[in-house]
Amino acid sequence: MSVTAQSTKSNPFEAERNGLQLRRSIVNKLSIILTGFFAICASLFLIYLIGYIAAKGLQFINANFFTQRPRAPGETGGGWATALQGSAILITLATIIGVPLGMAVGIFLSEVGRGPFASFVRFLVDTLTGIPTIIFGLFAWVLIVVPSHSFSAVSGGVALGIIMIPTVARATEEVLRLVPNDQREASAALGATHSRTIMQVVVPAARSGIVTGVMLALARVAGETAPLLMTAGGTPFFNTNLFHQIDAIPLRIFNFTLSPYQIERDQAFSGALVLIVFVVITSLAVRWATGGFKRRGR
Amino acid sequence: MQELVASEGQSQAEIAIDIQRLDAWYGPSQALFDVNLSILPLSVSAAIGPSGSGKSTFVRCLNRMHEEVFGARVTGSVVIEGVNIYAPTINPIYVRRHIGMVFQQPNPLPSRSIYENVAIGARINGLAKGRALDELVERRLRQAALWDEVKDRLSGAPTQLSGGQQQRLCIARALALEPHIVLMDEPCSALDPIATLQVEDLIRQLKQHYTIVIVTHNLQQAARVADRTAFFLSGHLVEEEATAEFFSHPKQKETEDFITGRFG
Numbered sequence: 001m002s003v004t005a006q007s008t009k010s011n012p013f014e015a016e017r018n019g020l021q022l023r024r025s026i027v028n029k030l031s032i033i034l035t036g037f038f039a040i041c042a043s044l045f046l047i048y049l050i051g052y053i054a055a056k057g058l059q060f061i062n063a064n065f066f067t068q069r070p071r072a073p074g075e076t077g078g079g080w081a082t083a084l085q086g087s088a089i090l091i092t093l094a095t096i097i098g099v100p101l102g103m104a105v106g107i108f109l110s111e112v113g114r115g116p117f118a119s120f121v122r123f124l125v126d127t128l129t130g131i132p133t134i135i136f137g138l139f140a141w142v143l144i145v146v147p148s149h150s151f152s153a154v155s156g157g158v159a160l161g162i163i164m165i166p167t168v169a170r171a172t173e174e175v176l177r178l179v180p181n182d183q184r185e186a187s188a189a190l191g192a193t194h195s196r197t198i199m200q201v202v203v204p205a206a207r208s209g210i211v212t213g214v215m216l217a218l219a220r221v222a223g224e225t226a227p228l229l230m231t232a233g234g235t236p237f238f239n240t241n242l243f244h245q246i247d248a249i250p251l252r253i254f255n256f257t258l259s260p261y262q263i264e265r266d267q268a269f270s271g272a273l274v275l276i277v278f279v280v281i282t283s284l285a286v287r288w289a290t291g292g293f294k295r296r297g298r
Numbered sequence: 299m300q301e302l303v304a305s306e307g308q309s310q311a312e313i314a315i316d317i318q319r320l321d322a323w324y325g326p327s328q329a330l331f332d333v334n335l336s337i338l339p340l341s342v343s344a345a346i347g348p349s350g351s352g353k354s355t356f357v358r359c360l361n362r363m364h365e366e367v368f369g370a371r372v373t374g375s376v377v378i379e380g381v382n383i384y385a386p387t388i389n390p391i392y393v394r395r396h397i398g399m400v401f402q403q404p405n406p407l408p409s410r411s412i413y414e415n416v417a418i419g420a421r422i423n424g425l426a427k428g429r430a431l432d433e434l435v436e437r438r439l440r441q442a443a444l445w446d447e448v449k450d451r452l453s454g455a456p457t458q459l460s461g462g463q464q465q466r467l468c469i470a471r472a473l474a475l476e477p478h479i480v481l482m483d484e485p486c487s488a489l490d491p492i493a494t495l496q497v498e499d500l501i502r503q504l505k506q507h508y509t510i511v512i513v514t515h516n517l518q519q520a521a522r523v524a525d526r527t528a529f530f531l532s533g534h535l536v537e538e539e540a541t542a543e544f545f546s547h548p549k550q551k552e553t554e555d556f557i558t559g560r561f562g
Contacts, residue, residue: 192422205408
């Protein structure tokens with residue numbers, strides 16, 4: 001142990017009390033306090049938002065809300081069953097269109113496509129992700145609403161389905177890339193065809209990741225409003241004809257918020273609450289499913 | 299087709315795999331240069347050499363797995379049971395269904411049960427169903443010396459097995475194709491010494507029924523299990539001899555340098 005000339009204190013682990021040390025410790029504490037403060041601000045904002053919606057919306061959450069159709073403007077009572085039914089139909093249609101196409105694109109990008117064409121497809125998918133969703137509504141409007149002279153569930157489902165494609169495609173591609181290559185080799189060495197390897201070995205190995213991607217895409221389109229304005233149209237009546245206009249939760253929120261009647265403006269918050277609960281449940285289910293998978297897999 | 303006709307003149311009983319003028323590429327870089335080799339039936343042949351010598355590429359050319367890599371290609375001929383597997387009319391999928399392959403990392407399919415991992419080999423070739431399939435799976439698991447360890451948990455996941463057990467499961471899966479030839483690409487390099495010895499015992503037993511080609515970076519392993527040993531260097535087949543002769547009296551300077559540990 002040699003004592004250096006500069007050291008004036010006996011214990012090298014004791015903090016020196018000079019200006020630099022003081023400044024460092026203040027900056028250190030300040031930055032910790034600031035990050036904590038902003039973290040609390042952000043969570044408070046979210047809690048306030050959900051609390052406010054719950055406070056205003058809970059009063060109408062009852063059996064009627066889930067079973068009855070909206071009353072004539074100004075009347076009390078009535079429910080959102082039409083919007084719930086409509087959203088269910090629209091999401092189902094979107095899933096039927098978006099999931100197979102999205103998965104197919106994801107499988108192509110991960111397992112089949114190579115070279116410049118695959119890069120081009122990947123670029124297109126990334127671009128689609130960034131396009132404002134109202135553009136897809138416009139597309140479905142031109143493609144289906146204009147020729148058929150009617151708003152319809154089908155056009156809304158098509159718009160939402162196309163919105164799902166890039167999300168599902170990229171999620172599928174990412175999780176398929178995580179499947180170790182030695183599983184593909186194992187299958188190929190047994191004489192399995194490329195398509196059999198993909199459908200029976202690679203996709204099953206990535207199943208939980210694909211399900212997660214699909215659920216998140218579903219939660220996202222469930223709240224889409226803009227593309228439904230010019231496709232689904234919205235209606236206060238029950239409708240099971242896919243070629244007629246149909247209601248949806250976000251559409252009814254939009255319409256009721258602009259209503260001159262106080263009761264409808266208040267009911268918009270109930271719809272918002274149901275939508276938030278749906279999204280929260282979806283993401284919790286995804287967490288549970290993926291967490292559960294990890295426990296089983298390892 | 300020329301190779302196909304030419305090979306029929308040779309005695310098929312004496313040669314299991316006849317490799318002529320084999321070249322292999324990964325994109326623009328050549329990995330194998332003019333390999334000529336005859337492999338005898340019901341024998342163990344080892345391919346040794348330093349990393350990047352082409353020994354793995356060589357064994358992957360014997361069931362056309364080399365072409366699975368993007369941009370890879372092969373020229374020359376590999377004649378198995380009188381048929382050139384590189385003839386233009388041959389579908390590589392069918393070649394692989396008749397040649398078993400075992401890889402460096404044990405690679406059972408994790409989403410399938412232990413039973414299914416063996417059965418998939420037989421199912422792909424349409425060999426058996428129902429009870430006959432059960433019997434086939436049991437027979438192959440016994441042959442891979444794994445039956446006693448897994449018979450009570452056939453429906454369990456292969457991931458719960460040890461590395462050595464997983465590798466023997468992969469061997470059982472390869473045997474379930476009912477092949478005549480089994481290729482092994484460094485089958486023990488991910489295993490501990492005890493599991494390695496079990497696999498080596500297994501290889502010696504399997505030799506009675508199968509022609510085995512094994513790649514190894516372990517010279518002692520080649521000396522222990524192989525009847526004949528081939529030395530690869532920079533994509534060239536330097537020397538191939540009966541194993542005892544190979545290690546005691548190597549003909550080539552490079553072989554001697556390698557087996558005495560001067561490089562590699």
